[in-house]
Amino acid sequence: MTATRLxxxxFLIRCGDRAVAxxxxxxxxxxWAFSRFFEGPYIASTERALRQAETMPQPYQPRLLSVPGLYMLTLWLHEDCTAxxxxxxxxATDLLVPLAPAPPGIAAHRPHRVAELLPVLTHRVTPTRLLGSPA
Incomplete structure (x- = not known):
């Protein structure tokens, strides 16, 4: 799960003072080419998380991290702003802010250190074998 790729x-599309798509x-x-335009709950959630990040005392480089196996998006706040x-x-010290709607049991818009949340996500994505199942 720690391997990421671009x-x-x-891009958020704004109408007045809020993102609408x-x-x-x-x-x-x-x-690079535009591939799709869309609406939905992650638009407002992304905007909220970005505003939340702007109020933090330490600057971060915002990135969007998708966890397809959990149908989850998080705002990844990378500590190295020049990266x-x-x-x-x-x-380990970067922050992940799950966007709403988040998977059950994971609070949306609560910043978590990568070292804290990544093991939880990895465990949920990793298939488990039941006792007695064929190997």
Missing amino acids: AGWR AAETMLTPDG DGATGHPA
């Missing part, structure tokens, strides 16, 4: 860039890009043979946004791994 899958695209997300988002646009995502993907890498094509010709370079290349296309590379890197979550550091």
Whole structure:
């Protein structure tokens, strides 16, 4: 779970003072291109988490981390503000802010240190074998 890769860039589309939609890009043979536009609960949740991050005493580089196996998005607040946004791994002291709707048992908009939340996510994503099942 600690391996990450840049899958695209997300842009919030604003109308007045709030985000109303988002646009995502993907890498094509010709370079970056818009791949989809969408609405939904993650728009307001992303905006809320970004505002929350702006009030923190330490600056962070915001990244969006998707955990497809849990149908989960988190705002990943990377401590190294000068890092290349296309590379890197979550550091133990980075923060993850689950976006709403979050999976059951994980509180949305509560910042967690990577070292605290990553083991929980990894355990939930990793398939477990039942006793007596074929190997």
